[in-house]
Every structure is written in C-alpha cells, then in structure tokens.
Amino acid sequence: MTPSFLSISAVRKTFGAFVAVHDVTIDVPKGEFLTFLGPSGSGKSTTLYAIAGFQDPSSGDVLLEGKSLLSVPSHKRNIGMVFQRYTLFPHLSVAENVAFPLRVRRRPDGEVRRKVADMLALVRLENFADRQPGALSGGQQQRVALARALAYDPPILLMDEPLSALDKKLRQDIQTEIRRIHRETGVTILYVTHDQEEALHLSDRIALFREGRIEQIGTGEDLYLRPASEFVAGFIGNSNFLPAEHLETAAGAATVRLADGSIVSGLKTAKPFGKGQKVRLMVRPEALSLTPGPASAALAVEIVDTAFFGDRRRVVARTAGGDEIDVRPTSDAVEPVGAAATGQRIYFDPASAFLFPV
Amino acid sequence: MQESSFRRGSIAGLPAGSGSALPAIILVGLFFIVPVVALLLRSVTDPEPGLQNYAALFGSDTYVRVFLNTFLVASVVTAVTILVAFPVAWMLAIMPPAMGSIVFGIIILSMWTNLLTRTYAWMVLLQRTGVINRALMGLGIIHEPLPLINNLAGVTIGMVYIMLPFMILPLVGTLRAIDPMTLRAAALCGASPFDAFRRVLLPLSLPGIAAGGLMVFVMSLGYFVTPALLGGTSNMMLAEMIAQTVQSLLNWGLGSAAAFVLLVVTMALYAIQLRLVGARRAGGGL
Numbered sequence: 258m259t260p261s262f263l264s265i266s267a268v269r270k271t272f273g274a275f276v277a278v279h280d281v282t283i284d285v286p287k288g289e290f291l292t293f294l295g296p297s298g299s300g301k302s303t304t305l306y307a308i309a310g311f312q313d314p315s316s317g318d319v320l321l322e323g324k325s326l327l328s329v330p331s332h333k334r335n336i337g338m339v340f341q342r343y344t345l346f347p348h349l350s351v352a353e354n355v356a357f358p359l360r361v362r363r364r365p366d367g368e369v370r371r372k373v374a375d376m377l378a379l380v381r382l383e384n385f386a387d388r389q390p391g392a393l394s395g396g397q398q399q400r401v402a403l404a405r406a407l408a409y410d411p412p413i414l415l416m417d418e419p420l421s422a423l424d425k426k427l428r429q430d431i432q433t434e435i436r437r438i439h440r441e442t443g444v445t446i447l448y449v450t451h452d453q454e455e456a457l458h459l460s461d462r463i464a465l466f467r468e469g470r471i472e473q474i475g476t477g478e479d480l481y482l483r484p485a486s487e488f489v490a491g492f493i494g495n496s497n498f499l500p501a502e503h504l505e506t507a508a509g510a511a512t513v514r515l516a517d518g519s520i521v522s523g524l525k526t527a528k529p530f531g532k533g534q535k536v537r538l539m540v541r542p543e544a545l546s547l548t549p550g551p552a553s554a555a556l557a558v559e560i561v562d563t564a565f566f567g568d569r570r571r572v573v574a575r576t577a578g579g580d581e582i583d584v585r586p587t588s589d590a591v592e593p594v595g596a597a598a599t600g601q602r603i604y605f606d607p608a609s610a611f612l613f614p615v
Numbered sequence: 616m617q618e619s620s621f622r623r624g625s626i627a628g629l630p631a632g633s634g635s636a637l638p639a640i641i642l643v644g645l646f647f648i649v650p651v652v653a654l655l656l657r658s659v660t661d662p663e664p665g666l667q668n669y670a671a672l673f674g675s676d677t678y679v680r681v682f683l684n685t686f687l688v689a690s691v692v693t694a695v696t697i698l699v700a701f702p703v704a705w706m707l708a709i710m711p712p713a714m715g716s717i718v719f720g721i722i723i724l725s726m727w728t729n730l731l732t733r734t735y736a737w738m739v740l741l742q743r744t745g746v747i748n749r750a751l752m753g754l755g756i757i758h759e760p761l762p763l764i765n766n767l768a769g770v771t772i773g774m775v776y777i778m779l780p781f782m783i784l785p786l787v788g789t790l791r792a793i794d795p796m797t798l799r800a801a802a803l804c805g806a807s808p809f810d811a812f813r814r815v816l817l818p819l820s821l822p823g824i825a826a827g828g829l830m831v832f833v834m835s836l837g838y839f840v841t842p843a844l845l846g847g848t849s850n851m852m853l854a855e856m857i858a859q860t861v862q863s864l865l866n867w868g869l870g871s872a873a874a875f876v877l878l879v880v881t882m883a884l885y886a887i888q889l890r891l892v893g894a895r896r897a898g899g900g901l
Contacts, residue, residue, distance in 0.1 A: 311799060331802040332811075344800035348818045358804035361814070402800075409805065 262287040262445060263308075263413060268317035270303050277303045279469040280317065285447070287412075290439050292448045294456040294492070295466030301449050304466075305415055308447065310334050321412065337406030337414040337444070341421055343398040345390035351401050352377070352386040358409045376404035379438060396427045400434065407442060416448045420455065432458050453493050457481070465489055485527070487613040490539045497545070497582045499538045503530040503612070511612055513538060516578030521554045523607035528614065535615045542585035544609040547572065553604035558582065560601050574603055651878065654871045661868030668872035678856070678873070685853040688767065688842065689835035692774045696782045696831050697824055699775060704786035704823075705816075709795065726780045734844050737773045738764065741845070769845035770852075774835060781834065782827035789823025790816075829888045833881050853877055 261284035270278040278300040285291050293301035306312040308319050310331035319326045326334055345354050355376050359369045377383050380400040390398055399419050406414055416435075420428045436459060439446055450456055456463045457477040464474040465488075473485040477493075484490035487498070501513040504520070506529065512522035513536060521538065530536055549555065558574035561581070565588065572584040584603055658668050672678050703722075707715050725733070740746050741763040748760040763769055793816065801811040839854040846852065853873060861870035 309799075309803060331799070332805050332807050334803070335805065336803060338800065338803045340796055340800060342794065342796055344794065344796045346797060346801070346815055346819075348815075357801070357806070357814070361804065361806045361810045405800075405804065 261285065262322060263447075264318075264320040264323075265304065265308070266318045266320060268304060268307055268314045268319065270300070270307065270312065271315045277469055278307075278314070281469075281471055282317075283464060283471070283474065285445060288443050288445055290446045290448065290459060290461045292450060292456040292460035292463045293466055294450060294453060294463050295472075296451060296492075299466035300469035301464075301466040302417060305417055305447060305449050308413070309336060309338055309415055335409070335411050337409070337411035339399065339402045339406050339414070339416045339419040341418040343390070343395065343402065343422075345398055345401055345405070347390055349390075350386065351382065351388050351390065351393070354390065354401055355404045355408050357405060362409060372408055376408050379407070379441065380404045380434070395423050396431055399423070399431065403435070403438065407438070407444065410444075412445060414444045414446045416446060418449055418451070421450070421452075428455070429458075435459060457493070463493075465492060484539075484611065487537060487539065490611060490613070495542050495583060495585070496539050497542060497580075499540075499576070499580050499582070500578070500615075501536050501538045501612075503532065503534045503536045505532060506530060510607075513612065515556070515576070516580065517557065517576050519556065521607055521610075523552070523554070524610055524612050525608060526612045530612065530614065536612045537615055538610055538612055540605050540610040542571075542583040543569075545582065545584040545603050545605050546586055547584065547601070547603055549602075549604045550606060552606055552608070554607050554610075555602045555604050556582070558601050558603050572603075574601065651875075654878075655875055657867055658869075658871035658875050661871065668868045669876075671869060672872050672876065681851050681853055681856045682876075684850045685836055688770055688774070688846075688850065688852055689832050691767065691771050692778060692835045693828050693832045695771055695775045696778045697828055700779055700782035700786055700827065701820075701824075703779070704783045704790055707783070707787045708790035708793075722780050722783060730777065730840055733777065734773055734841050737769075737776065737845060741769055741772065764845055765847035767846075767850055769847075770842050770850070773841040773845040774838060777841060778831045778834065781830045785827040785830070786820065786823040789820050789826075793819050825888060825891065829884060833884060836881060837877055 263285040265281060265283045265285070267280045267282050268278055269276070269280050281300070281304055283291070293304060295301045303312060307314045307317075308326070310326070310329065313327060345351075346357065349357065352373050355373045356369050359372055364372075373386070374383070377386055380403055382397060382400055382404070385393065385397065385401075390401065393401065402419070420431055423431065432455060435446075438444075439459075448456075448459060460477060462474060462476055463480055465472045465480060467488055473480055473489045475483075480489055480493045484493065490496045491498070499515055501515050501521070504512045504514055506512070506526060509526070510522065511524045511526045511530065512520060513524060514520055515538070524538070546553075556574075556576055558576050560572060561575050562571075562573040564571045568588060569585045570588050572586065574582045574584055576582065582603065659666060661668070703718075707718055710718065738745075742748075743760040743762075743764075745763070747763065748757075751757045752760065763772070797819075798811055798815060801815045802808075806814060837854050838852065839858065842850075842852040843855050843858075846855075854877075857870045857873050857877075860866045860873065
C-alpha cells in the first residue's frame with residue numbers, strides 16, 4: 258500500500274494527567290481541504306500544533322509522504338501556517354512580510370520580487386505592497402498572512418481559526434477567497450475552526466473532534482445527513498431531540514413510542530436497540546412541516562411562537578410531553594399560525610429522522 | 616497659535632491644564648536651571664571673563680584624553696550591558712509570571728543595595744589576591760593573577776553590574792509587548808532561531824535597546840564612584856577629573872567648564888535619540 262500524503266498516526270498528547278488528544282489517526286490525500294471542527298478544548302488545535310512542530314505528541318507519529326516530521330524542527334518542516342491572531346511582522350512592509358520566507362531561504366532577489374507580486378495578486382492586495390501591517394484592516398492582514406504562508410509553495414497549509422477575529426460579513430468574503438485560493442493552488446489545507454457553518458462552507462472533509470477524539474470524519478453531507486452520534490447531530494446544523502422508547506426494529510426500520518404516547522415507525526437506525534431501551538429521536542427543523550406529506554409521521558403539538566426570517570419561518574411548537582420543537586418551514590409553504598394555537602399537528606418523514614442511544 | 620494663549624484657564628504660552636504642574640516647574644527651575652546657569656557663568660567668569668577655561672580644556676592633551684577615555688568606557692559599558700541584559704530580559708519576558716517576579720525582585724534588590732558596598736565587594740573579588748584570581752589559579756586555569764582591577768576591565772565589570780537593571784527594565788517592557796506567536800510564525804516561515812532573532816526579535820526590540828542604551832550611556836558618562844575605585848590612574852573618567860579639579864586644585868572655573876561640556880554632550884545625545892525614535896514612530900507604524 259502506498260503511504261498517504263499526510264498521515265496522522267495514533268497521535269496522543271497528554272498534559273500531566275489530562276489527555277488532550279487520544280490516539281487520533283487521519284490520512285489526508287494530497288490537495289484535500291480537511292477541517293478539524295469541534296468545541297474549544299476538543300484537541301483540534303493541539304493536533305494541528307503537533308503537525309506544525311509547536312508541541313511534540315506524547316506518542317504517535319506525523320508522516321509527510323511516508324517520512325516522519327517529528328524529528329524535524331518547525332523551521333525545517335516547510336509547512337505554511339496562518340494563525341488565529343495577526344502575526345505579521347510589524348516592522349516590515351506587506352511586501353517584505355510576504356518576502357520573508359523567501360529571504361530566509363536565500364532566494365535570489367529577482368525570484369523574490371516575482372513571487373511576492375504573484376502572491377499579492379493571489380490575495381488581491383497588489384496595491385498594498387508598501388503599506389505597514391498596522392495600516393491594514395484585520396481581513397487584509399489575514400490575507401497578507403495567507404500570502405506569506407503560501408509564498409514558498411509549502412505542500413501543506415495549516416490554518417488555526419484564521420477568521421475568528423473578523424466580523425461575519427468579512428468572514429464569508431474571506432471564506433470565498435480561501436476556497437478560490439485552494440482551487441487555484443491545489444495546496445493541501447488543514448483548517449481548524451469551531452464554526453460549523455465555516456467548516457461546511459470550506460471543507461472537502463470534516464473531522465469532528467470531541468474531548469480529544471474524532472467523533473466522526475466525512476464530508477459535510479455525511480456529517481449533516483448521516484450523523485454517527487447525537488453529538489454530531491447536535492453540533493452540525495440545528496436539531497430537535499425527543500426522548501422516546503424503542504419498541505422494535507424490523508428490516509432496518511425501527512418503531513418507537515414518544516413521551517406523549519404516540520407511535521412513530523419507519524425510523525432509520527445504525528445501531529441495534531433492545532426492546533424498551535430509552536433512545537432519542539432527532540429530526541432537523543427544516544425536515545418538519547405544518548402540512549402532511551406522502552409518508553409522514555405526525556406529532557400533536559401546541560404552537561408557542563412564530564417568527565418570519567425572510568427565506569424561512571421559525572415556528573416553536575411544544576409537544577404534550579413538554580418538549581420544545583423548532584420548525585423551519587420555507588416562508589411560502591405555511592399559513593401563518595397565531596401563537597398559543599393548540600391542537601395543531603406537525604409532520605415529518607420518518608426516513609429523515611434518526612435514533613440515538615441515550 | 617494666537618488663540619491658544621487666550622484659552623480660558625491656561626497660563627500664557629503653556630497648554631491648558633498645566634497649572635497643577637506649576638510647583639514641579641518651579642522646583643526644577645530653582646534647583647536645576649539656576650545651578651546650570653550658575654555653572655555656565657562660572658565657567659566663563661572664573662578666574663576672569665573669557666573662554667580660557669574651555670581653551671584649557673580642549674587645548675590640553677591630558678583633558679582631551681580624559682574625555683576620550685570617558686566616551687570609551689561609557690561605550691564599552693553600554694555595549695557589554697546590552698549583551699548581558701538581552702538574554703536576561705528575554706528570559707524574564709517569557710518566564711511564568713510567578714517566577715518572573717522573583718527574578719525581578721532579585722534585580723531590584725541589587726539596585727537598593729548601597730552603591731559603595733557593591734563596588735567594594737567587587738574590589739574584594741577582583742584584586743590580585745581576590746576570590747576570582749585565587750579560584751582560577753587553584754583550578755590551574757591560570758598561573759599568574761589576571762589584572763582585573765585598576766584598569767578598563769575592572770571599571771567595565773563594576774559598572775555593567777550596576778547598570779544592568781537600567782537596561783533590563785526597559786528591555787523587558789519592549790520584549791513583553793512582542794507577541795510570541797510572531798516568532799512561531801517566523802519559525803514556520805523557515806527562519807532558523809538565529810534568523811528569527813536577527814530579522815524579527817532584534818528589530819522589534821530596538822526601541823527598548825535604544826532607550827536602555829541611552830540611559831546606561833548617559834549615566835556612565837558622569838559616573839564617579841565605580842571608576843574612581845575600580846579604575847586605574849591611566850584611564851581616569853570625566854567625573855573624577857572634575858572632582859580633582861575642584862577639590863584638589865580648587866579650580867572652579869575649569870571644573871565648571873568640564874561639567875558644562877558633559878551636560879551639553881548628554882543633552883545632544885538625548886536629542887539625537889528623540890529624533891531617531893520620533894522618525895521611527897512616524898514612518899514605522901509601531
């Protein structure tokens with residue numbers, strides 16, 4: 258078997274008795290955009306730092322094209338990195354910041370000038386070459402940092418929450434830029450974020466971290482449409498969880514009883530459940546509707562609140578069991594319902610719902 | 616321009632709100648400006664009006680040598696202080712705060728210890744039969760005592776020791792303001808530790824080095840006790856010469872002239888540094 262391009266192999270990192278990363282293993286093909294997603298303290302940055310060489314793993318290995326990186330000091334790893342904070346050199350101009358990695362590599366002046374011009378064109382900051390970093394906005398500084406990290410054509414680019422200090426609009430603009438730059442350069446990107454929308458927007462694959470382990474790794478669609486656990490379902494997108502009791506499973510389709518006594522059947526399950534086992538039924542807000550569909554299950558609810566959000570409405574419903582359910586129908590698909598309307602029903606296709614063990 | 620002097624509550628020619636600074640201004644005027652003017656007057660009137668004191672100062676080989684030696688000692692002391700202080704300041708800047716404050720305490724404590732005591736302690740350590748020479752000879756590293764006292768080496772050792780806190784303190788401030796992530800970024804960009812130091816850390820710490828360096832240089836120019844005790848007769852410094860001129864030769868005019876020249880040089884250096892730092896701030900975006 259040929260070794261994969263970048264291989265993170267059973268990397269473990271402990272700080273005293275605390276295990277920050279538990280034996281994480283990921284193989285990254287060349288050119289992939291892989292995101293480490295997870296709440297803070299889930300081990301995603303620690304794993305990235307092991308690749309950068311800032312923290313040696315307690316055990317495990319990081320291999321680039323089959324060769325271990327661990328004995329290579331940071332400055333010889335030839336890896337690009339963009340940091341959470343702005344780390345441009347404040348005493349150098351934008352052009353000299355981008356030239357820095359080439360200067361320390363003693364590249365000839367002509368090549369440095371050409372490469373700096375190319376890089377500034379790539380991040381669309383050609384007219385800012387002579388500015389000092391302090392005179393740039395946060396978004397511009399991160400684009401310069403990106404140009405600096407790519408100037409020496411590193412095989413891997415690490416990005417540690419590079420957009421977390423920027424406002425939402427700017428974040429979206431730069432996300433689009435990052436996608437374009439990934440397309441144009443073909444560089445392998447490992448990207449750390451706690452923002453699931455950002456991860457979905459950018460990545461080829463997402464590794465969702467939880468308490469130092471990878472909970473699930475796959476495409477955004479995998480994680481959203483086929484979550485492996487309640488944690489994944491809760492972290493990616495919006496979800497409603499309803500407590501239920503498993504009755505039986507036949508031919509991969511499960512039947513459960515909800516807290517209000519109603520029976521829902523035809524549910525997908527990945528794991529087998531025992532009879533009478535407590536489970537949680539998950540259904541996405543946009544999979545719920547106020548009108549019955551062809552093969553829908555129904556829940557008796559009371560409508561607590563409705564709000565209009567332009568492309569969608571938000572309806573908050575409450576079951577007889579007291580669970581609140583978030584419904585997101587498209588704005589044209591529903592008759593506005595007043596608040597405190599009792600005796601309503603909401604519908605969903607059981608095939609779009611999931612069962613998770615409690 | 617015209618309007619500002621008519622602003623309410625302002626003292627003519629001074630910015631508004633400087634009224635509360637008046638006592639300090641009077642104090643400085645009374646105890647600094649007046650003596651300096653008196654010094655200047657004395658240097659051109661004693662024993663008779665004219666510039667003969669300055670002529671004597673710059674005309675005599677001995678005095679010129681003392682001036683040059685003063686600058687040599689101050690330069691060497693400043694350079695060595697920067698070299699010794701930088702690693703200490705860097706350690707202090709990256710140390711955990713609890714440990715940092717202990718080391719800070721040690722440095723400050725040395726400043727509070729009497730200057731004369733510390734200089735005599737160095738005499739004990741540095742003399743021919745002192746601790747250092749005996750230890751080195753006992754270890755067989757040298758066979759003859761090293762001349763560590765009554766020469767430039769002795770003055771440098773003693774003065775660097777005294778000047779260190781004045782270099783470390785401003786430098787730590789500058790180094791602490793540097794984001795350690797900037798250095799990590801430099802490393803990932805391919806900069807070896809030496810390159811990262813030369814191309815990033817050193818340029819970013821220049822304001823601190825300049826501030827501390829000027830302080831040490833200026834203090835060294837006028838230093839008296841340590842050069843007098845640890846230096847030799849062949850490398851007398853200006854302060855010692857002034858003391859001798861006034862105390863032994865009772866030549867107040869010449870002493871005043873020497874003191875005034877020292878003051879002018881010091882102020883010129885300060886002005887140059889202000890210009891450099893000012894230009895850097897304006898152009899450098901720091």
